[in-house]
Amino acid sequence: MWRIAARGHDGRWSILVDKRATAANLLLTGLLLAASLASLCLGSASIGATAALRGLFGHGDAMTVFVIRELRLTRLAAGLLSGAAFALAGCLMQTLARNRLATPGIIGIDNGATAFAVASVVGTGFGLAPPAMALAGAATATAITFGLAGGVGTRGYRFIVAGIGVGAAFGAGTQLMLARAPIDNANTAYPWTVGSLNAADPLAVELLAVGLPAALVGAGLLARALAAVRFSDAVARGLGIRVGRCRLHALALAVLLSALAVAVAGPVGLIALMGPEIARHLSSRRGVPLFGAALAGALIMVVADLVGRRVLAPIEIPAGLITSVVGAPFLLWILLRPGHRIGA
């Protein structure tokens, strides 16, 4: 048995703790802490682990404190938050579409958010802040994809290809705006084309810092219903779950998370695919590993950013390129395994 029941002292309540999922989450948390510490220590000026930790709490010399708290900590926070948000959004979308490929990056939500955010950055007449625009873009792309595919769940693949088309159109729109804007420095455009933590907008990070915990709570409330929706609408309805409402809420959360994460880091879509996959492999097959997916996503983002910063220093490889090069073969393997069903 993977589950244990723990009873309260008065015997009136009990919680089911999934041993394996707990162990997986603890493992992921440990790895995440280690990666975060490495991310704080390593850089163009390496700082020892103790000095880094002391600097984190404001001790040590002024320079170290500045580097740790002002430079690396903000970047680490952006990475942790955006990675977790991408992966959580991916996990929600996969579950509600019953398809492991239906992540926000693949079905065009990221591209929609990027296009709108870029529209506000390059100043094409819209005065809203990038995060708000990203949200509007993500919602627009989702609405178009859903409209074109005629709903989700029943026709999984049609939904995905419609999303690829929508994403391609929005991607072209982004290119169009970047081509028109006076951006001669490729670095300025990078966050918006491949995704990078290099120029994370502080306002967007703050918004995500508020939005992610709220979304985690929301996802936690939905977890039970989603675990049933995973099977089929009929099963979920038989278990007394309002399927339509559950889908709508999960979708809204996924769109919100993707939009906020894109506003921070640009379209690093493959994290939404890899995070849940890793969490699913580590934890038990029961339930939807929402929390584990968020942890795994944060871990991937932090590691990808660290690798991108250090491997060929002083050249910085955007985190989006790292995840793409690592994640794409993984995705191909999922797709091309002979005789394997991807749905459900």
Added chain:
Amino acid sequence: MTGLPLVSVPRNRPRLWLALLSAGLAAACVASLLFGAGSTGPGASLRGLLAWIAGLDAGPDDARARFVVESLRAPRTLIGVLVGAALGAAGALLQAVTRNPLAEPGLLGVSAGSALAVAIAIALGASAATLRVPVAQLGALAGCVAVLAASRVRGVGDDPIRLVLAGAVLSGLLGSLTSMILLFDERTADEIRFWVVGSLAGRRPADIMALLPGLGVALAIVVVIARPLAALALGERVATGLGHRPRTVRLLVIVAVALLVGSATAIAGPIAFVGLVAPFAARLLAGPDIRRTLWLSLPIGALLTVGADIASRLLVRPSELPLGVLTALVGAPVLVAVVRLRRLPGL
């Protein structure tokens, strides 16, 4: 093709369409000579064009217009025609051989393979002008082989969308690798940054000459292969029974697609969706026969590319848009339409 209604089309209609499309293409070419992003307007361009063709001696203004038309817009238009026709034919061939109405060199990663090969070659020190075409063709060949191998995997071949997804992923991977090379190597980046998004601007006549051998060989293959390919559409057994060799046919198709896409990518950069839209429109016009689709895809692809190129010059004057952006804007809705309209197996 699979899933198409088997309507009988009058025999003369494809020819009618071919004539109409050729006329449209000619008109588009003239428009492409007359309109541009710069200050040379249609009237001045027309005088320049006349000065060029009729050999009239003209004033300094006309001489300038003549230079613009003759040295800038004419090569560009010709490249547009060649690239569009090549991509249209490549799309039709790839769709026929994978039996998948969504197969498209740009979507499946063939163009991206070609682009990556060029980026690697330039990064390793090759000069862009001499080696680009064969290297791009080799890259496209590798991409084609990967696509066909993927389409032979059990379960993927019968499922058009899974192949497209795999192709989209492969495209993304190869594109990321290309971006990485650009990141490391300033010189390569400067040389191909604007080529990678797809554009017809600033190509020299010598670049066109480098394309002709590959395109000629591909055209010869297409002529030879059209009939066996039509037989192969009925199934491998039928084709074998009719005396064709499916393996050889497939091999030739791969070579032809690699030559076509490699040539097009070498000169214009990776341009997606032309190879999807052209055969799609051709099937709408001429019905399901692969031979008709193939021949009609040539002018449709050319018309599409030249039209998109004109639009790329006019939409954001006085600057220009990347051509790949425009074809994606046209092509993405078509992709969605194909998925919605066709009764695809596995949908």
